Amino acid sequence: MSTKNGENYYKERNEHGMERLREILDMLPDFVREFFIGVQMRTTVLTRLNYAYDLKIFFRYLSEKKFRIPVSEIVLADIENLKAYDIELYLDYLSHYTIDGKSYSCEEKAKERKLSSLRSFFKYYFKKDKLSSNVCAKVDLPKLHQKPIIRLDADEVDALLDEAEHGNNLTDRQKRYQQIYAKRDTAILTLFLGTGIRVSELVGLNRDDFHFDNNSFMVTRKGGNKSVLYFSDEVKNALLAYLEWLQEKIDSPNDEFGKRARMTDAMFLSNQGRRYCVRSVENLVKKYSKTVTSQNITPHKLRSTFGTSLYRATQDIYVVADVLGHSDVNTTKKHYAEMSEDIRKKAADAVELHKSTEDK
Numbered sequence: 382m383s384t385k386n387g388e389n390y391y392k393e394r395n396e397h398g399m400e401r402l403r404e405i406l407d408m409l410p411d412f413v414r415e416f417f418i419g420v421q422m423r424t425t426v427l428t429r430l431n432y433a434y435d436l437k438i439f440f441r442y443l444s445e446k447k448f449r450i451p452v453s454e455i456v457l458a459d460i461e462n463l464k465a466y467d468i469e470l471y472l473d474y475l476s477h478y479t480i481d482g483k484s485y486s487c488e489e490k491a492k493e494r495k496l497s498s499l500r501s502f503f504k505y506y507f508k509k510d511k512l513s514s515n516v517c518a519k520v521d522l523p524k525l526h527q528k529p530i531i532r533l534d535a536d537e538v539d540a541l542l543d544e545a546e547h548g549n550n551l552t553d554r555q556k557r558y559q560q561i562y563a564k565r566d567t568a569i570l571t572l573f574l575g576t577g578i579r580v581s582e583l584v585g586l587n588r589d590d591f592h593f594d595n596n597s598f599m600v601t602r603k604g605g606n607k608s609v610l611y612f613s614d615e616v617k618n619a620l621l622a623y624l625e626w627l628q629e630k631i632d633s634p635n636d637e638f639g640k641r642a643r644m645t646d647a648m649f650l651s652n653q654g655r656r657y658c659v660r661s662v663e664n665l666v667k668k669y670s671k672t673v674t675s676q677n678i679t680p681h682k683l684r685s686t687f688g689t690s691l692y693r694a695t696q697d698i699y700v701v702a703d704v705l706g707h708s709d710v711n712t713t714k715k716h717y718a719e720m721s722e723d724i725r726k727k728a729a730d731a732v733e734l735h736k737s738t739e740d741k
Contacts, residue, residue: 390585390647390656391601398426405433409440410455416505425604435498441480442471460503461512465519472496472523489523496522531676532686538574540673545570550672562652566665568623569649573666573680575616577687577705579603580680584657586648588624593617602706610704688713 406414413436417429424432444452447467448459475487475495487495500517507515533541544550545567548559559566572583582600590599597611612620627650630639641654649657663680670678684705692701702713 390587391605394585395426398430402426402430402433405430405437408437408452409433410453412457413440416502419505419509420501431494432498432501435495436502438475438478438480438495439471439499442474442478446470446474457506457511460506463516465516468496468499468517468520472520489525492523493525496520530685530689531678531682532689533670533674533678533682537673538686541669542567542570542574544669544672551668555668558652564619564623564626565649566669568619569662569665570669570683571616571619572612573683574687575612576610577684577691578610579684579706580659580662582706583649583680584647584659584662587646588648589646590648591620593621600706604708608706 402417406417417432420432421429440452440455443455443459444450447463448455472492472495475492477484477486479485496517500515503512503515503517506512545559546563548556548563551559569583572578573580578600582602585601586598592598595611596614596617597609600608600610602608627642630636631642633639638650638652638654642650645656647656649662651657651661666678666680666683670676670682676682688701688705691704692698695701698713699710701707702710705713707713
């Protein structure tokens with residue numbers, strides 16, 4: 382039952398993504414479907430859905446600003462006539478645009494992603510000899526200005542976990558819930574800070590993914606690959622305390638939370654006794670972190686906090702990349718370049734060229 386339940390979570394997530402993808406494809410020109418069929422064997426549903434969101438904005442721009450015709454009437458021959466300058470104008474448009482009365486702004490990172498989606502789109506038709514050139518390849522990616530990594534220091538980590546356990550700085554309403562779910566909230570924050578997993582990975586965890594005999598658990602990574610991660614005894618103790626509390630709820634015949642908890646094998650359950658969703662976990666992190674820091678702390682910032690601690694402890698960027706599940710170590714290097722600089726400075730004094738007078 383439990384394994385099937387875990388598989389169903391990812392199956393249902395993909396099915397929901399496919400439904401949303403089909404809805405968006407109905408808003409796009411017919412020829413676009415060929416691209417999504419062509420890339421489906423080497424991309425995840427979530428990747429294709431992101432492509433669809435980006436292409437929806439692009440074709441809406443072409444419809445309103447370039448061709449002045451409905452999106453459905455745009456054909457591949459129209460795309461053939463686009464120049465690199467047209468793509469650059471589109472990127473400029475993304476700086477500030479309005480859809481259905483709502484304003485949006487894309488910064489460098491968002492523009493880079495949208496251009497990457499277009500590059501994949503144009504590259505596909507170019508390789509199929511349906512476009513004579515890939516004009517997107519002639520457009521440079523936006524220059525990204527590296528932002529400082531937002532992370533918690535050791536005192537803030539301690540204060541955050543203390544807040545989850547005791548709730549001293551919460552509002553009266555928040556504290557009423559904290560007193561009930563303290564062990565669950567502490568376990569969630571401890572697992573984030575002790576393993577660096579993504580929020581999307583945490584919500585997909587099941588109770589039978591954990592093995593406390595060797596402090597390990599199975600996680601489904603971004604992209605669908607599975608990995609075994611390990612955790613410390615401190616994390617183990619927080620998880621076991623939560624599972625003991627959860628079992629008491631499940632065993633209580635009149636507990637409404639427990640009744641719903643019996644219907645799922647999800648590791649972390651919301652206040653309603655159902656598998657946590659990403660947004661709810663984000664809100665949980667925000668609620669506690671606001672009491673200990675003025676910084677905007679998200680689950681990803683807790684991941685950065687773990688990555689920072691691991692890099693300082695190991696000084697091995699490849700270990701950090703592996704544990705965090707980065708497919709490209711350059712992604713890790715980019716995020717932890719600041720600390721790499723510190724290590725290089727220390728290395729300058731690590732090698733002694735002349736023996737001291739005492740050694741001679």
